[in-house]
Amino acid sequence: MDKIHIGLIGFGTVGTGVVRVLKENAQVIKDRLGKEVVLKKIADRDIERDRGVEVSKDALTTDVDSVINDPEIKIVVELIGGTGAAREIILRALKNGRHVVTANKALLSTHGAEIFSAAEKNGVNIGFEASVGGGIPIIKALREGLSANRIESIYGIINGTANYILSKMTNEGGKFETVLREAQKKGYAEADPTYDVEGIDTSHKLAILINLAFGTHVPLGDIYTEGIGRVTELDVKFAREFGYKIKLLAIAKAEDGVIEARVHPTMIPLGHPLSAVDGVYNAIHINGNAVGSVMFYGKGAGMMPTASAVAADIIDICRDMSGGLSVKDGWRGPRMTPLGYAEGAERALSIKKIDDLDVPYYIRFSAIDRPGVLSRISGVLGAHDISISSVMQKGRKRGGTVPLVIITHNAFEREFRKALDEIEKLDVIAGKTMCIRIEESNGGTQ
């Protein structure tokens, strides 16, 4: 039986998962591929540590070049992460005519254009299924399964840590800080949780999804990004009373050649399929103009789910490399570009400024409990053309501070910000105001 040799660079958690998948599922991979995938070399700085998987001593090396330059190795799997060495390794591997598989969302969201074009120029494949949604085959779905659709919107819960924290706050209560500490203890959050809770990781993944859905590169700086650190127990409770759940969503919409791209805590209706996605699970909800609403759900991180996606990319490339079942003349170039757009068809679309956003808002004021407060607040909102959908004030504390919650109809962010600045200067406001954007779509359920 034919063998295809691959090399792995980065023997961390996901790397270990890849070794395990290739070993534990060797039979099913052989059955599907008709070829054997041989992991010939593994490069890592640390080749001593026991990862709990059996690896031949000879395969291990600290020398990345010995992997990239091995003429027998056709596919290089990059799993060291980051945007420094990884970028350089991938570019060199591509230049060497190696196919590359990577899970590196930070790299692809910042240097995607460079890397994808290097793959095209060298006539090789680059697989990056594991970069978004862990084991969920969302890259393939956007690039192939939904390829006949004009994509209208994407809503993603694509960071397991943030979703774990918000789910916990929603289902069991607790302050953000407390739940975060718990998540850290359980290994669901990093010691430095910034990337996850500030929405940065989510924005990286959103950039990749936008690449695929709309055939355009979006500079990370153009994705409005806001984390979940300011969401309180109170907000979670109010959300439920108004029929919403709070999720950290990655949102992208296309209309008239303009792309909305944003990451922030969002209130979505309890009936939306995304509202039921709890814990470390990820889900991506897509609207296509033909398919309607579809959703993809699964584990967005972790050793084995991520390895499942990496291994699927390896098999996919091997299938391309097989050169067809009836002809045996080797490789003759990828069947499509990395993003699934024809050469020249990728476009530079403009990204909507967050100021131009037009959505309903949840606003929780810390207001002094005295007559006339609502009239003054709603007066300012009205002056900025913002109308109120509902109001809730729970509890009474004459002369003290109480939460006053307002849900607005659609309002322009620019006006909304101005109104908020004015309201916060009123003497009836005693503390910081919390705002959460609302998405009213029910996700196609009915």
Added chain:
Amino acid sequence: MDKIHIGLIGFGTVGTGVVRVLKENAQVIKDRLGKEVVLKKIADRDIERDRGVEVSKDALTTDVDSVINDPEIKIVVELIGGTGAAREIILRALKNGRHVVTANKALLSTHGAEIFSAAEKNGVNIGFEASVGGGIPIIKALREGLSANRIESIYGIINGTANYILSKMTNEGGKFETVLREAQKKGYAEADPTYDVEGIDTSHKLAILINLAFGTHVPLGDIYTEGIGRVTELDVKFAREFGYKIKLLAIAKAEDGVIEARVHPTMIPLGHPLSAVDGVYNAIHINGNAVGSVMFYGKGAGMMPTASAVAADIIDICRDMSGGLSVKDGWRGPRMTPLGYAEGAERALSIKKIDDLDVPYYIRFSAIDRPGVLSRISGVLGAHDISISSVMQKGRKRGGTVPLVIITHNAFEREFRKALDEIEKLDVIAGKTMCIRIEESNGGTQ
């Protein structure tokens, strides 16, 4: 720009959808493919009726052969359905070296082996994404996205009509017959609803999913199939009280080379992601040994969602036909077999007999309300080694008939049937007993 010519056979609802998608999304398809897809011919018995889409008169024909034999037409799309003419047309097209795209689940579940091997023998592709789950790219997910996994289980809500009826009964109440009539009025159920409500359509689709997941053909007769016609309002209500929802599930599991394959009304925990899938929506929940739980959700039928899948197959084949981006020497054979298993790797696995099934049951007896009833029933169950997990009797009607509900622990179907026969002969049982199998898995949530 290159053009790829295709022919359509069957200008019904889905055929019309395909014409619309190719027309309305021509630009995005061109962008993704770098080629133009030209619908050169459309064959149907009726070429007069207005389908609400503009089609050139010259393209329409009643002559199927003129499509299959047109040397310019590379892809034949079969959308006439059924297992008679469709089979013959597909086999001839394949023999002619045409790629084929079909949505025909009835055909593939009965003659799949013949058709797939004809495609292989003739070195062409056959696309059948639209045969299961409408617009949900589930075929691609199983064949490619999850290809590195040993699939452990599949749970599918894959018939929109049945799910619409059960959802309606669950959420709004109503008898099966009443809700079915309503669904018929709304166009969600056929005038003859047998295929949908009796689980036949679901078993067809399950056979295809089993093909892909386990690389084995399962005779339809080996799939235990039971419809939803006997589910009552009462069962739906009791289900909820015990923390379940009733869904018509397609279930497949693989263990030690034995496949469980069954279609029946099933109680699943309210926390299972499938339990939230309501109305005409479909969802397929898969457990892979690496990826864990994943779920795919979307519209399982309808003109445009199904056309989305057909068009995706067309694009996929065109990408294969493009012969790679860097070489222009035409077609050289599919990159994989139709089911994604290497030649010779498909296996004949044995299907578990329903008698050997080992699951918990919900049983609703129509019992005479008098002391000692439970003792007699549980005595018979116990004699068959079936233990009780919980019991509920609502309402009292001394000497009259009341529903007595028992949830059992795992029990073998064979013993369960014997016990039931004995119990039904007891003089404390006054009517027909209803049984629904339970799946306890929560689908990997928490």
